[in-house]
Amino acid sequence: MDQVFIKGLSVEAVIGVYDWERTILQPLVLDLDLGWDIRAAAAGDDLSATLDYAAVSQRVLEYVGTSQFQLVESLAERLAALIMEEFSVPWLRLRVTKPGAVSEASGGVGVLIERGVRTA
Numbered sequence: 001m002d003q004v005f006i007k008g009l010s011v012e013a014v015i016g017v018y019d020w021e022r023t024i025l026q027p028l029v030l031d032l033d034l035g036w037d038i039r040a041a042a043a044g045d046d047l048s049a050t051l052d053y054a055a056v057s058q059r060v061l062e063y064v065g066t067s068q069f070q071l072v073e074s075l076a077e078r079l080a081a082l083i084m085e086e087f088s089v090p091w092l093r094l095r096v097t098k099p100g101a102v103s104e105a106s107g108g109v110g111v112l113i114e115r116g117v118r119t120a
């Protein structure tokens with residue numbers, strides 16, 4: 001399946017299980033692979049026929065930036081459901097990285113989920 005992707009989307013949110021984390025904003029980085037058949041958009045050179053990565057990015061920034069989850073798992077699950085419902089995305093892969101959580105992990109820590117049905 002074709003994909004529209006958004007890589008390295010940076011946003012700050014209240015995220016974490018510990019008391020000190022409930023009072024600060026922490027950086028998160030999101031990577032999204034979004035299943036979408038791009039052929040109709042390509043044939044017509046038509047934005048309205050594709051998944052607008054700018055519109056998805058804006059919605060994700062709005063949602064995550066005002067969220068207050070404890071676990072990155074919870075954020076990932078809710079965000080995946082929102083994107084699939086609001087943008088009619090049939091399948092997605094979402095990585096949520098919390099860069100500063102484990103200082104020794106230079107590439108960050110977090111979760112990677114896939115949801116939906118990935119058609120050929």
Ligand SMILES: Nc1nc2c(c(=O)[nH]1)N=C([C@H](O)[C@@H](O)CO)CN2
Nearest residue numbers: 015016017018070071072073101102
């Ligand atoms: N699998 C997870 N492990 C941990 C999480 C999490 O969201 N998912 N969160 C924390 C703390 O909030 C941590 O980020 C504070 O540094 C610990 N482990």
